[in-house]
Structure formats: structure tokens, C-alpha cells
Amino acid sequence: xxxxxxxxxxxxxxxxxxxxxxxxxxxxxxxxxxxxxxxxxxxxxxxxxxxxxxxxxxxxxxxxxxxxxxxxxxxxxxxxxxxxxxxxxxxxxxxxxxxxxxxxxxxxxxxxxxxxxxxxxxxxxxxxxxxxxxxxxxxxxxxxxxxxxxxxxxxxxxxxxxxxxxxxxxxxxxxxxxxxxxxxxxxxxxxxxxxxxxxxxxxxxxxxxxxxxxxxxxxxxxxxxxxxxxxxxxxxxxxxxxxxx
Numbered sequence: 716x717x718x719x720x721x722x723x724x725x726x727x728x729x730x731x732x733x734x735x736x737x738x739x740x741x742x743x744x745x746x747x748x749x750x751x752x753x754x755x756x757x758x759x760x761x762x763x764x765x766x767x768x769x770x771x772x773x774x775x776x777x778x779x780x781x782x783x784x785x786x787x788x789x790x791x792x793x794x795x796x797x798x799x800x801x802x803x804x805x806x807x808x809x810x811x812x813x814x815x816x817x818x819x820x821x822x823x824x825x826x827x828x829x830x831x832x833x834x835x836x837x838x839x840x841x842x843x844x845x846x847x848x849x850x851x852x853x854x855x856x857x858x859x860x861x862x863x864x865x866x867x868x869x870x871x872x873x874x875x876x877x878x879x880x881x882x883x884x885x886x887x888x889x890x891x892x893x894x895x896x897x898x899x900x901x902x903x904x905x906x907x908x909x910x911x912x913x914x915x916x917x918x919x920x921x922x923x924x925x926x927x928x929x930x931x932x933x934x935x936x937x938x939x940x941x942x943x944x945x946x947x948x949x950x951x952x953x954x955x956x957x958x959x960x
Contacts, residue, residue, distance in 0.1 A: 722734065722735050722736065722769065723736065723768065723769060723772060723774055723851060723854070724769075724774075725774050725775075725776060725855065725858065727776055727777075727858075727862075732858065734854045734855070734858055735854070736765065736847070736850050736851060736854050737850065737853075737854065740850050740853060741761065741846065741847060741850045744846045744849055744850055745757075745761075745843075745846055760839060760840065760843045761843060761847070763840065763843065764840070764843040764844040764846070764847040765847055767828070767844060768821075768825065768844065768847055768848065768851065771824055771825075771828070772821065772822055772824060772825060772848075772851065773822035773823070773824050773906075774819075774820065774821055774822055774851055774855055775819070775820050775822060775905075775906050775907075776817065776818065776819040776820075776855045776858070776859055777817075777818050777905065778815050778816065778817050778818075778859055778862070778863065779815070779816045779818070779896075779897060779900055780813065780814075780815055780816075781793050781813070781814045781815070781816055781896065781924075782794075782812070782813065783806060783811050783812050783813055783814050783926070784812070785803065785806055785807055785811070788800070788803055789803070790802060790803050790806060792814065792892075792893075792896060792924075793896050793899065793900075795892060795895070795896055797889055797892055798885075798886065798889065799878075799884060799885040799886075799889065800884055801878075801882075801883065801884030801885065802878055802884070802885060802924070802926075805875060805878075805926065806875075806926050809873075809875060809926065809928040810928055810929070811875070811926035811927060811928045812927075812928075813872075813926075813927040814924055814925060814926050814927060815863050815866075815874075815924075815925045815927065816893060816896075816897070816922065816923070816924050816925075817855075817856055817859040817860075817863075817877070817921075817922070817923040817924075817925065818897065818905065818907055818920075818921075818922055819852055819855035819856050819859060819920065819921050819923070820852065820855075820906060820907050820915075820917050820919060820920035820921075821848040821849075821851040821852050821855075821917060821919035821920070822906070822917055822919075823906065823916075823917045825844060825845070825848040825851075825917070825919065826916075826917045826918055826919075828844060829841045829844050829845045829848075832844065845918075845919075848918075848919040849919055851919065852919045852920065852921055855921075856877065856921055856923050859923065860874075860877060860923075860925065863925055863927075867927055871929070872927050872928065872929055873927070873928055873929070874925050874926070874927055874928075875925060875926040875927075875928065876925070877923040877924065877925050878923070878924050878925075879921060879922055879923050879924065880893065880913075880922060887913050888913045890909055890913050890915065890922055891909060891913060893922050893924075894907075894908075894909045894922075907920045
């Protein structure tokens with residue numbers, strides 16, 4: 716039985732949005748089958764993490780529009796060359812000349828709290844909160860994907876599935892490039908930074924690139940990141956991770 720409505724608030728484009736955290740996705744991230752009947756003591760920890768985040772979390776998301784130029788098997792995003800053969804093949808197939816970059820994070824407060832819980836000898840609560848924050852980030856990206864799908868449809872365009880540095884065929888170090896592009900777009904600081912090892916801070920943060928194209932291509936193939944992912948019952952496969960027809 717679902718004892719807690721896992722929902723978070725997000726401010727985006729000067730509006731407040733209520734996002735549901737997919738329960739099956741959260742359960743899978745905890746390491747259980749998606750239809751697993753969660754024992755009461757596990758449910759209490761799940762509810763505690765969801766409640767703490769609802770009361771204290773500071774999620775953030777922004778979308779940036781990028782120009783795309785394809786030239787001799789090279790991709791240029793806002794004139795900056797990126798090295799991603801799989802993305803090039805995908806963009807070339809659909810003649811992509813525009814992309815949208817989603818930047819999302821569950822926020823720095825959850826990092827501070829999980830570290831505090833761990834140092835206070837409460838590793839279980841630290842784990843459940845960290846896992847819930849991961850589901851928050853996925854919910855933010857899913858919200859961004861839906862927003863982009865609607866944005867593209869209004870312009871008589873279509874959107875490809877998202878792809879992120881660290882996926883097969885796109886080196887994690889390319890996050891440096893994307894972060895530099897963002898800095899060149901805006902003068903203000905954003906609540907996501909990058910370390911010398913190309914890891915994003917806060918820890919539950921993500922950069923997701925989505926190509927925009929025109930045409931009547933009828934392609935329902937699974938998104939390229941999903942073909943190499945072994946998380947076979949992930950909720951993403953049922954929610955927006957397909958090329959629109």
C-alpha cells in the first residue's frame with residue numbers, strides 16, 4: 716500500500732510545478748523488483764526520505780537552446796566541437812540543427828543531509844535519502860523531456876531521445892564542454908558545478924542533450940541510451956524515452 720504521496724515542487728519559467736516521483740522507479744533504485752511488496756520497516760524509511768525532501772529539498776532545472784552544425788562527422792554545439800560519434804549518427808539521420816540542453820539537480824541540501832546522516836552513524840537513512848534524490852533528478856529530466864516535446868510540437872518539430880556524457884559513445888569529460896557552453900550563454904552562476912574529475916556537484920545532477928528536427932520520420936525505436944542499458948524495467952522506457960511519431 717502506498718502510504719505517502721511522493722511529490723515535489725519545482726519552480727520553472729516563473730511557475731510552480733508539482734512533480735510526482737514514480738514509485739516503481741524509486742523501488743527499483745533501492746534494488747527491489749518494481750512490483751515488490753515493500754515491508755513496513757522499508758516503507759517507513761522510504762516515507763521518511765520522501766517527507767524530508769519534500770520539506771527541505773531544493774530541486775532546480777533549466778533548459779538552454781543550442782545551435783547544432785554537422786560537418787564531416789563532427790558536431791558543433793554553439794560553434795564548440797563535441798566528440799560523440801553516436802550522437803553525430805543520430806543527429807545526421809534526422810538532420811538536426813537545434814538541440815536543447817537540460818540541466819537538472821536535486822540540490823545541494825540533500826548532499827549535506829546524507830553526509831550528516833552518514834557521519835551520525837545513520838547509513839540506512841543516508842542511503843534512502845540519496846536514492847530518493849536520484850529519483851528526483853530523473854523526475855526533473857522527465858519533466859524537461861515532456862516540456863521539450865510540447866515546445867517542439869508547437870513549432871511543428873519533433874524531439875529525439877535524451878543523451879548525456881557518460882553514456883556509451885560520449886566521454887564523461889565532455890561535461891566540461893557543456894558547462895563551458897552554459898557559461899557562455901549566461902553571466903550568472905547556476906547551482907551546478909563541475910569538479911576536476913568531470914563529476915557534477917551536487918551529486919544528483921545531470922546534463923541531458925535533446926536534438927530537435929523537422930520531418931515525418933516514423934521511428935519508434937528505443938532511445939539509443941536504452942539499447943545498452945540493462946535496467947530493463949526502468950520506468951523511463953515507458954515514459955518519453957522514444958522518438959515521437
